Amino acid sequence: MDWIRQHKKLFIINLVLVFLSVLCFFGFASVSGTLDHTNSAERWTGESEISYSHIACFMPVNYKIDENSVYSFKRTVDLKMVEASIEASENGNLWNFAYCGSGLVNASTERGSAEICAVGIGGDFFFFHQPVLLCGNYISGNDLMQDGVVIDKDLAWKLFGATEVAGMELLINGNRYYVAGVIEADDDFASSKAKTASGGLYMSYSKLSELTDEGIDFYEAVVPSPVSGFAENLFRESFPQKDCEIIEVNKRYGIKNMFRVITSFGTRSMRTDGIIFPEWENAARLTEDYCAAFLLFAVILLISPLVFGFIVLRRYGKIGFKKLWVFTKEKAEKLYDDHNRKIYERNLREKENNNQ
Secondary structure: OHHHHHOHHHHHHHHHHHHHHHHHHHHHHHHHOOOHHHHHHHHHHOOOOOOEEEEEEEOOOOOOEOHHHHHHHHHHHHHHHHHOOOOOOOOOOOOEEEEEEEEEEEEEOOOOEEEEEEEEEEEOHHHHOOOEEEEEOOOOOOOOOOOEEEEEHHHHHHHHOOOOOOOOEEEEOOEEEEEEEEEEOOOOHHHHHHOOOOOOEEEEHHHHHHHOOOOEOEEEEEEEOOOOOHHHHHHHHHOOOOOOEEEEHHHOOOHHHHHHHHHOOOHHHOOOOOOOOOHHHHHHHHHHHHHHHHHHHHHHHHHHHHHHHHHHHHHHHHHHHHHHHHHHHHHHHHHHHHHHHHHHHHHHHHHHHHHO
């Protein structure tokens, strides 16, 4: 241990580096769990034995799709599931999807008005995105009546001067709707940075499409993926818009994607394909950047301790091996001598017995 005493400062420095590396790994774990919507695949899987992937598709501004394309793709996915012999449990749905588009509308009440970028939703949107409900209920693309809207707390104050306004009426571009629910906007660090000032209203996409000519710019689904890459390949081969960006959300914090984020540093933030990400995706990309940084620093900080540990192991490993060899040799010689002594004593006793 004299060598370690001589290098005490170096030993302490490497212990500190290991501690800092562990903190970076904790930071990675904390940030990767920030956004609830990134856990949609795990939430949908539940206790099912089927493995699921969460796939998100982002359409370019000038190449959006319509609801006919969405439901045509649904039939394609259903057919692919049959071909792959994947079946849902009794009374259960095999997979789930949602889509949305956005457009500027004017929302007003007797108390106030606001021009906002409304999000028109279809499918089971609020399964994937679950902001806290302050009152009322979420809406769904499957609702029989499509005249309900969900607004956030800020818009509720602007239009009504209160947040407990579920059931109250408002006008959107002159058409009458009612407030189905009021939500609290996500306040984590990533969502807060990605939030835009013009949002805060969710309505049926079919109703929004009657008010604006905007198409669907975002689609997502949790789909069975019995083998790695099955769901992603299905989307790349069959999704109606070929120029979209496809992301496997449940793998965005995996080592492979983290390496891609690190190696594309700088160029990753430049967009030349006409895709504008929604708030939740911008927030997710921000957490990816943080996670990649934490992981990179964790690995860099471990380099010196690993080298130092290798040197210590090599130095004292040789000494330990020599001591172990000597110890083993001495033990073997002792066992051999004890064995010979027992044989000698046994022969001596037998000889004495014969003489008697």
